[in-house]
Amino acid sequence: MMRLELVKRPQRSMLFSALSPFIAFALTIVAGAILFALLGVNPLKAFQIYFIEPVSQVWQLHELAIKAAPLILIGVGLSVCYRANIWNIGAEGQFILGGIVGSSIPVLFPQFEGPLVLPLMLLFGMIGGAAYAAIPALLKARFNTNEILTSLMLVYVAQLFLDWLVRGPWRDPKGFNFPQTIQFNDSAILPELMPASGRANWGFVFALVAAVLVWILMSRMLKGFEVRVLGSSPRAGRFAGFGINRMVFFAFMLSGALAGLAGISEVSGAIGQLQPVISPGYGFTAIIVAFLGRLNPLGIVAAGLVLALTYLGGEAVQSALGISDKVARVFQGMLLFFVLGCDTLIHYRIRLIGFAAPKLESAPKLEEAR
Amino acid sequence: MSANQDGANLLEVRGLTKTFGTLTACDHIDLNVAKGEIHALLGENGAGKSTLVKMLFGTLEPNSGEIFWNGQAVTITNPGFAKKLGIGMVFQHFSLFEALTAAENIALSLDDGSPISTIAAKARALSYSYGLPLDPQSLVGDLSVGERQRIEIIRCLLQTPQLIILDEPTSVLTPQEADKLFETLERLRSEGKSILYISHRLEEVKRICDRATVLRHGKVVGHCNPRKETASSLARMMVGNDVPTVVRAPAEGIETAQPLLEIRALSRKPATPFSIPLRNINLTVRAGEVIGIAGVAGNGQGEFFESVSGEVPQQDAASVRIRGKDAGGLSITGRRLMGAAFVPEERLGHGAAPRMKLSENLLLSRHATDGKVFVGAGGMVKSDAIYAAAQRIIKAMDVRKSAPDPEAAALSGGNLQKFIVGRELDRRPSVMVVNQPTWGVDAGAAAHIRQTLIELARCGSAVLVISQDLDELFEISDAIAVMHNGELSKPLPIAEATFEKIGLLMGGAEPGHAEHALETS
Numbered sequence: 001m002m003r004l005e006l007v008k009r010p011q012r013s014m015l016f017s018a019l020s021p022f023i024a025f026a027l028t029i030v031a032g033a034i035l036f037a038l039l040g041v042n043p044l045k046a047f048q049i050y051f052i053e054p055v056s057q058v059w060q061l062h063e064l065a066i067k068a069a070p071l072i073l074i075g076v077g078l079s080v081c082y083r084a085n086i087w088n089i090g091a092e093g094q095f096i097l098g099g100i101v102g103s104s105i106p107v108l109f110p111q112f113e114g115p116l117v118l119p120l121m122l123l124f125g126m127i128g129g130a131a132y133a134a135i136p137a138l139l140k141a142r143f144n145t146n147e148i149l150t151s152l153m154l155v156y157v158a159q160l161f162l163d164w165l166v167r168g169p170w171r172d173p174k175g176f177n178f179p180q181t182i183q184f185n186d187s188a189i190l191p192e193l194m195p196a197s198g199r200a201n202w203g204f205v206f207a208l209v210a211a212v213l214v215w216i217l218m219s220r221m222l223k224g225f226e227v228r229v230l231g232s233s234p235r236a237g238r239f240a241g242f243g244i245n246r247m248v249f250f251a252f253m254l255s256g257a258l259a260g261l262a263g264i265s266e267v268s269g270a271i272g273q274l275q276p277v278i279s280p281g282y283g284f285t286a287i288i289v290a291f292l293g294r295l296n297p298l299g300i301v302a303a304g305l306v307l308a309l310t311y312l313g314g315e316a317v318q319s320a321l322g323i324s325d326k327v328a329r330v331f332q333g334m335l336l337f338f339v340l341g342c343d344t345l346i347h348y349r350i351r352l353i354g355f356a357a358p359k360l361e362s363a364p365k366l367e368e369a370r
Numbered sequence: 371m372s373a374n375q376d377g378a379n380l381l382e383v384r385g386l387t388k389t390f391g392t393l394t395a396c397d398h399i400d401l402n403v404a405k406g407e408i409h410a411l412l413g414e415n416g417a418g419k420s421t422l423v424k425m426l427f428g429t430l431e432p433n434s435g436e437i438f439w440n441g442q443a444v445t446i447t448n449p450g451f452a453k454k455l456g457i458g459m460v461f462q463h464f465s466l467f468e469a470l471t472a473a474e475n476i477a478l479s480l481d482d483g484s485p486i487s488t489i490a491a492k493a494r495a496l497s498y499s500y501g502l503p504l505d506p507q508s509l510v511g512d513l514s515v516g517e518r519q520r521i522e523i524i525r526c527l528l529q530t531p532q533l534i535i536l537d538e539p540t541s542v543l544t545p546q547e548a549d550k551l552f553e554t555l556e557r558l559r560s561e562g563k564s565i566l567y568i569s570h571r572l573e574e575v576k577r578i579c580d581r582a583t584v585l586r587h588g589k590v591v592g593h594c595n596p597r598k599e600t601a602s603s604l605a606r607m608m609v610g611n612d613v614p615t616v617v618r619a620p621a622e623g624i625e626t627a628q629p630l631l632e633i634r635a636l637s638r639k640p641a642t643p644f645s646i647p648l649r650n651i652n653l654t655v656r657a658g659e660v661i662g663i664a665g666v667a668g669n670g671q672g673e674f675f676e677s678v679s680g681e682v683p684q685q686d687a688a689s690v691r692i693r694g695k696d697a698g699g700l701s702i703t704g705r706r707l708m709g710a711a712f713v714p715e716e717r718l719g720h721g722a723a724p725r726m727k728l729s730e731n732l733l734l735s736r737h738a739t740d741g742k743v744f745v746g747a748g749g750m751v752k753s754d755a756i757y758a759a760a761q762r763i764i765k766a767m768d769v770r771k772s773a774p775d776p777e778a779a780a781l782s783g784g785n786l787q788k789f790i791v792g793r794e795l796d797r798r799p800s801v802m803v804v805n806q807p808t809w810g811v812d813a814g815a816a817a818h819i820r821q822t823l824i825e826l827a828r829c830g831s832a833v834l835v836i837s838q839d840l841d842e843l844f845e846i847s848d849a850i851a852v853m854h855n856g857e858l859s860k861p862l863p864i865a866e867a868t869f870e871k872i873g874l875l876m877g878g879a880e881p882g883h884a885e886h887a888l889e890t891s
Contacts (some may be wrong), residue, residue, distance in 0.1 A: 010390050221749045222737055229734065233723040238681050239714060240734045241703030 006348040014348050021292050021303070023339035031334050041321055049320045050313035060312070062198025066270050069309035070095065070202035070279070072301055073262035074286035076207070076214045077255030079295040083218065084251045085231040090136060091259040092283025093158035094129040098260025099267040100162055101128025103274050106188035107181045117187045121264055129260015130253040132158065138251035141245040147252075155283065162187030163276045169272065178197050181274040190269035203265035208301065210258055215297040227251065259283060280311065281329075288336040291343075307332060379438070381426070381533055383458075386435030387472045388421050392772070395421040398435070403533060408555060409719035410566045410575040410596060410623040412608055413585035415810035416782045419568050420462075420697040421836045422585070424533050426566075427459045439880070441616045457838070458531030460522045462538045473506035476525045489528075497524050500554050511643065515542040515668045534558065535566045540574060541838065542667050545873035552578050570608070570813075572601040586610055604815065613815045618824050621848050627656040630832035631689040631710070631801045636684065638677055646670035648677060650680045651858045653851065655801070655832040660824060661861055662835040662847030664872050671836050672715065675805045678834070679712040680705040692801055703738045711735075711799030713791055715836075717783060721790045724779035728771075729753070729760040729776050732793055741798060766790035768818070782810035791819050795826060800827055807834045820846045840869060854878050 014025075032050075033043035040121035054060055074091045104124030105117060135151040167179040177180070190201045221296040230237035230247045237244065267278055289307050293300030316326025383401040387394065396418045403409045411554060413419045424430040428446040437444055439455050446452050452459075466475050473490035480489065490506035498503035502520045510518060519542060526534060536555075537737065540548040555565055555578060568577055575596050582596045584607045599607075631654070648670055655661050661782050665671055676682045678690060684698035691697060692708045702712065712735070713727040722731045725750045733744055733756055742761070748753050757775060764771070767788040772783055778786055787808070793804060807823065808816035824846055827833040836853075837843050843850050849861035852875035859875050 220751060220753075222733075222745050222751055223749055225730065225737075225751060229723050229726070232725055233719045235716070235720045236723040236734060239679075239702065239712075241701055241706070241738060273446060306599055 003353050005351045007351045009349055013345050020342040020346060027228050028334045049316050054316050061313060062200035065200040065204040067311050068304045069207045070262035070282040070306050071265050071289045072206060072207035072304035074259045074283055075289035075300040075304055076211050076297045077258030078286055078290040079300060080227060081251040081255045083231045083295055084227045084247055086223055086248055087148045087253045088151050088252055089148050090154050091286055093155035093280055094133050094256040094259035095283045096158040096162050097132035097361040098125040098129035098263030101125060101277050102264030103176035105266055106184040110182060110185060113185055113187045117124050121188060121268060125260045125264025133252040133256025134203040137249045141248050157288055166274050166276050166336050179276050183273050184268060184345035188268055191267055199311060201269035203269050206265060209299040211301050212325050285332055292339050293366040299318060306339040346365055378404050382438040384436045386425060387433050388425060389433055394588050399590055401583050403564050403566055406559055406562045407580040408567055410576055410579035410582035411566055411568045412575060412582050414570060414608055414812040416589040416784060417585040419585055440492045450832050453529055456532035458526035458529055459535040460526050460807055462520050466518055468511035471507050472504060472511055472521045473509060475521060477532055478873050479525055493524050496527055498741050502554055511533055515666055516547045523524060533564045537568045544594050544666055544876040545869055546877055572604045584608055605829045609813045616820045616845050621659050624659045627658050629654045629656050630693050631655040634689050636677060636689045638673060640657055645858045649856045650672055655834050657832055658827055659792055659834040659848045660846050662843035662850040663853050664840060664876060665853035667838055669853050671853055677802050699727050706739050709800040711794035711802050713795055713804040717786050717790060718779060722778040725777055727777055729756040729775050732760045747848055753754050763792040772876060784815045788815050789812050793820055801832045802832045806836055806867060809863055852876055
């Protein structure tokens with residue numbers, strides 16, 4: 001029996017750490033070419049339609065920004081969680097709750113207009129997302145539940161809650177029984193940045209500002225230091241006097257607030273009302289964005305643009321070539337697979353163990369014990 | 371294949387070299403181990419001893435060099451092959467499952483499918499015949515460290531090895547337990563087995579070893595007969611120059627000095643099934659004195675340190691008092707703000723975050739106490755200030771490193787320890803609690819650390835040192851207390867303390883007896 005074993009490398013290569021996202025992207029392209037070829041499409045033509053045409057005109061760049069904004073906002077928040085070794089998988093639910101709580105103002109008080117409306121909605125959106133994220137945080141801090149499961153399950157709760165709202169109490173009474181709320185009034189609509197050239201709204205600016213602020217937090221501030229210490233060596237963090245439970249709440253609620261902001265920005269900017277489905281899976285795709293961006297807020301901006309392109313490309317190949325737009329999901333999945341694969345191979349090398357070789361009793365330690 | 375001419379050598383190593391990146395851990399090592407000898411491998415921590423034996427046991431691959439076994443060139447690719455050759459190893463850090471019995475642990479490593487009852491019977495017979503009595507049915511979690519070591523040794527002997535490698539075996543034993551181990555080793559030698567004995571304790575090497583190979587900075591600096599050397603001549607070979615001696619001026623008027631650290635009836639329930647409860651601990655450390663806490667590892671020292679440091683606060687606020695004020699309910703940050711400083715046993719992952727720079731590790735324990743200096747408005751870290759302070763500590767403690775501000779994991783254990791101790795000393799704390807201050811630190815640096823601890827006390831601070839190294843405690847302490855099974859004996863003034871008395875307490879002689887004897891004397 002041949003078997004593979006991962007052996008830790010003594011040092012990680014700085015060069016390949018930096019190159020890893022690009023290698024992963026290249027591998028995705030290669031695998032994608034095989035995929036298109038098997039579907040009977042010329043890969044070069046398909047890539048032309050998938051990756052080039054969606055960004056060849058100015059209005060399309062606006063569409064890219066619309067798709068990238070929630071991905072970046074959520075991804076930046078998730079990067080803080082993941083750096084703290086806290087696994088928030090429920091950004092999709094926090095996104096939806098942000099959308100719901102923020103929308104409560106224009107839906108319940110349609111007469112309320114003026115310059116205060118929008119800031120209040122954004123604030124409510126952040127509070128909604130943060131409060132929803134506080135649930136798995138509380139469960140983890142109090143009962144040591146696994147936050148991966150609880151945060152993920154709360155996504156489905158949020159999705160069904162939104163579905164119930166728009167079909168039930170919040171349904172537009174004059175909407176011919178369509179499952180949607182009333183159209184928001186004008187002061188509840190997030191303005192477009194440059195209406196002359198396209199639809200992109202202020203959500204993209206929020207995303208960039210959030211990325212810069214979180215970058216400062218993580219690299220320059222004591223709080224960011226606390227996140228990194230607790231994430232990489234929790235025992236040292238306890239010695240430093242940093243509270244792990246406080247960190248669970250901080251990381252969850254920060255990422256929840258950013259996901260909530262993304263949610264309300266999407267609803268009040270790109271959609272203009274609540275519908276049964278307000279996200280094509282941004283909360284999950286943002287996990288890929290966070291890792292592709294190497295959990296660095298500035299890298300996440302670039303990664304968010306790349307993943308936004310996979311959404312646009314998916315729509316483009318569907319209309320031009322008749323291929324299901326699920327191909328976008330396939331591309332996103334492959335990208336995450338290759339990113340994680342590259343990262344693993346940066347830290348470990350593969351060793352082939354021939355048959356009849358007995359098991360290693362203990363993994364080789366690289367330095368003398370203590 | 372070239373055969374070795376000298377048939378008397380069981381193991382011969384020629385030019386063995388191992389590099390990690392730019393560091394040459396072992397540099398052209400030559401070593402011969404004859405049949406039926408106890409051969410010492412002497413060297414300070416970081417000299418390359420562990421790397422060498424890991425190559426002999428097949429857990430590390432050498433970059434170059436040759437190993438001859440009974441005159442045949444061999445390539446040891448994994449521990450299984452080493453065992454097949456007849457090399458057995460007893461590691462410094464045991465690899466036992468606490469929730470399994472001794473026999474089950476042995477069965478796991480034998481891997482030959484024989485039933486546990488057979489293994490248990492064999493293990494029992496072997497253990498009694500070597501004077502290391504062991505109950506194979508006992509749960510490892512219930513055993514003392516010395517007993518656990520017996521399991522490791524019996525496990526190794528069951529494979530009938532020709533060569534037994536022991537890595538620092540006495541570091542976890544009381545002096546009495548160590549004596550017993552030495553008898554076993556002499557017995558094994560008389561049966562013609564060879565032993566490679568790794569240690570940095572010179573007295574025991576002189577006592578039981580026939581030959582010694584001394585390593586320094588990854589190179590062999592000499593072969594000798596330890597019986598013909600003195601402890602200081604061996605130390606000189608190991609360290610490369612004379613080891614500075616620690617000077618301890620007598621502490622005067624301590625009885626009336628102000629108590630800075632008081633521990634009153636401190637008890638703690640075990641946090642996990644295998645941790646030790648603390649039972650009614652009382653101790654006072656006064657300004658100007660160094661109190662040592664001796665004890666075999668795993669008798670509650672870790673739990674005691676956590677409780678005193680405030681990593682785990684107490685219910686009863688008066689159970690720990692710092693500078694005359696109750697501190698039991700405070701967190702570690704609160705206790706630091708009262709003037710206390712702490713150095714934990716584990717350097718990597720507890721005292722320091724391995725993947726962070728030294729300057730960031732400075733912030734780890736001092737972000738609150740030096741908040742104004744290191745953290746500016748709005749929680750921004752002043753990177754210039756922490757860098758400058760880290761450099762100051764590096765200079766004061768003579769920390770050797772490869773880059774201006776390297777990651778903690780890039781430093782050798784000793785150098786990192788110097789930095790961690792220096793990080794706390796730099797604050798001039800009025801209470802200093804240190805767990806294993808010189809664990810794995812080279813002799814020169816250890817002397818430096820010990821001297822600074824004494825000086826800190828003589829300048830008016832209270833210093834509490836928890837250590838397994840009795841020599842160290844006798845060198846620096848004004849009084850020594852012993853921790854056994856979660857209880858702490860009354861401190862013995864250094865003038866009355868002897869190795870024998872302390873050893874008996876470490877082995878579990880009733881602390882009350884000593885207390886009683888002390889009061890009547």
